[in-house]
Amino acid sequence: MKYSKKDRQKLLLETLDKNPFVTDENLASTFHVSVQTIRLDRMELSIPELRERIKSVAAHNFGEDVKSLPIDEVIGEIIDIDLDKQAISILDITHDHVFARNGIARGHHLFAQANSLAVAVINDDLALTRKSNLTFVKPVKVGDRVIAKAVVTSSDVEKNSTLIEVTSKVENETVFVGQFSMYRVTMS
Amino acid sequence: MKYSKKDRQKLLLETLDKNPFVTDENLASTFHVSVQTIRLDRMELSIPELRERIKSVAAHNFGEDVKSLPIDEVIGEIIDIDLDKQAISILDITHDHVFARNGIARGHHLFAQANSLAVAVINDDLALTRKSNLTFVKPVKVGDRVIAKAVVTSSDVEKNSTLIEVTSKVENETVFVGQFSMYRVTMS
DNA sequence: ACCATTTTAGCACTTGGTACTAATATCAGT
DNA sequence: ACTGATATTAGTACCAAGTGCTAAAATGGT
Structure with missing residues (x-):
């Protein structure tokens, strides 16, 4: 059962919000689309690539002034x-x-x-x-x-x-x- | 002024402890040794690669059960x-x-x-x-x-x-x- | 049926590595 | 000074997870 582009992108956002540690390949298979589609989606939604997502999570944890x-x-x-x-x-x-x-x-x-x-x-x-x-x-x-x-x-x-x-x-x-x-x- | 292997490895540990977001290349240039030396050092000290370091920082921040x-x-x-x-x-x-x-x-x-x-x-x-x-x-x-x-x-x-x-x-x-x-x- | 949108494919290139082999450098002890 | 051991550097092939680009194919709406 495929989602419409809109729905898929919405779900994509939610998915990555819950768990940023997912590769495009992974996403592609869960949404039953090609990796390229996921890439296009990320472009349109300006979601950074996996490594950058992880880095930003880490930086948030780390870089913030020690409390x-x-x-x-x-x-x-x-x-x-x-x-x-x-x-x-x-x-x-x-x-x-x-x-x-x-x-x-x-x-x-x-x-x-x-x-x-x-x-x-x-x-x-x-x-x-x-x-x-x-x-x-x-x-x-x-x-x-x-x-x-x-x-x-x-x-x-x-x-x-x-x-x-x-x-x-x-x-x-x-x-x-x-x-x-x-x-x-x-x-x- | 080069450090001895021991000193370098000690400093390496401290450096990465303070800032895990450093590439081997970067470390190599700060310690004035080759990238391979840094890799060997990491092996010996069993320090994971940059991406893994970042991931673990991020995972600590994210996945945990603290509500x-x-x-x-x-x-x-x-x-x-x-x-x-x-x-x-x-x-x-x-x-x-x-x-x-x-x-x-x-x-x-x-x-x-x-x-x-x-x-x-x-x-x-x-x-x-x-x-x-x-x-x-x-x-x-x-x-x-x-x-x-x-x-x-x-x-x-x-x-x-x-x-x-x-x-x-x-x-x-x-x-x-x-x-x-x-x-x-x-x-x- | 036609055009636009969406999706897929393929290729070259990038980072920051691993794994492995092999050549040099350097130092310590005799 | 010579020999081994240890340490360092170099180079190759390969990988993951991408980017950037071009181009073909599928699909949808009217």
Whole structure:
């Protein structure tokens, strides 16, 4: 059962969208036409050849800027800090921070901002996160400016332990809350 | 200035790791050897040809079973996944992941690996982290290979809620544990 | 039946290789 | 300096999956 040219080309597009790894020969046999016809179809639809299709899939995966977390010591920009008391940082959410699918910021960026702020507020040589308790109150989107405020709630010098509460807001609405139990040591 | 065979092969590996889209001809000219030498090197190192390299990059991006999260958005490499049941990923800790000061991995990378694995394991269109509870059991250092295992512990379809426990280990020693309460929705 | 569109065929040429053979270069040890 | 071993280069035939081109054949609509 042969399709009309139009139908075939439509199906061709769908097929290649689902699976770009198909040769012309392959397509020809599935559509019961000659390889040349497939080539003409690709011309008309300006679909590149197999190798180029694969390359572009690969390049998309590869070439896109690495979305790993930045190397800088603090995620977000610290705009106010009072060591061992409180600190505030700002993080502007860009498309790099969100799921492509729905534009919602990925949790680890909010965590990273909060956690690195918690580390920064501690006035010691070594500060490590021991435990934490997070609540993602409301989804954060592209363009949002997240303002995180870290407050030191208690400090037990004996146990080298400090509790910090970080609250992140967008336009004065709380989007994230985290309690961090930090381990701290002064080296000297 | 020519390199010794050993050095060249080492560099070759690094080069192709950074950029797999390079032809033998290209490599030959950058290393100032003949194309045949490059081919021999690839043989010895069992590096596949350009097209295969590209294909594998593309296939990784495409064919995989990750639904909620495009593969390139997962922090760490997923090596096993059984949707709605469990998943495993590997993250090699490099100097990019640690505090320059002490070589200890920054918490948000462990969180990112665990959290994105939790998102990936969910067989739905949308998966967001609602709450989480983290314990950083033991410091992780440069060179460590962190193996995170996410296990779905419960699922409440009414509440669109799923609980996931992620345990991360280095050489079979637990370094991190996280409980994630995820919000999930199927769109259709 | 006629013309346009569509489809098929065939050939030369291209990339980026594999597989294989054979000739040189280079170095190490005696 | 000579001998082997190792490393490098050269060259050939071949392959996959194409492009580009020309030309013939089939099909459809009126």
